[in-house]
Amino acid sequence: MIQQIYPCVPHHYRYELNKDFQFAAAHYxxxxxxxxxxxxxxxxxxxxxxxxxxxxxxxxxxxxxxxIKKLIHDRFDHTSLNEHTDLFHERSAESYPTTENVARIMAELVQQYLDNKGNGAECLQIFLRETPTSYVVYRPKAGRA
Structure with a gap:
């Protein structure tokens, strides 16, 4: 994996965990x-x-x-994002599988998992690179997806 420097998220937590991974997916x-x-x-x-x-x-x-890897990689790798109709659909632009929306959905999936853990952890940021020259950073408002 390409070693990258990601934008830092200002926060007050003692621990910050970062997980990098890649997945191959199609969409339109x-x-x-x-x-x-x-x-x-x-x-x-x-x-x-x-x-x-x-x-x-x-x-x-x-x-x-x-x-964290299971939540995203195992769900999306080698799939068509459009076929995840529980997450993406054609009824509104907010649900199209754009990189922006995929990053938001990823944050929501991670936060749902974290909420069930009960230790107060929060998804602070998703950095999602679609191509070598294009990426999105998604940060939930007020620390929530």
Whole structure:
């Protein structure tokens, strides 16, 4: 994986966890205004998930790195994002699988998992690179997805 420097998220937590991974996925944006992106095409996405918190769990983890990877990589790798109709649909632009929306959905999935852990950890940032020259940074408002 390419070693990258990600934008820092100001926070007050004692621990900050960052997990990098990549996944290959196809998508299309269901709007003719999207130009070429309205046709099915694929990317090798590079993602960084940033989690913050003060309390470690019973195993000494803020969150296990492998759990973060499972939430995103195992769900999206080698799929068509448009086929994840529980997350993306064609009814509104807020639900198209654009890089912006994929990053937001990733943050929501991570936060749902963290909320169930009960140690107060928060998803602080998703950095999602779609191509070598294009990426999105998503930060939940007020520390929430």
């Amino acid at each position: 944006i269901p709007d003719e205004a999207a130009g070429k992106c309205a046709r099915l095409h694929g990317h090798t996405y590079f993602a960084n998930v940033t989690v913050g918190g003060d309390q470690l769990d019973e195993t000494g983890f803020l969150v296990n790195f492998s759990e």
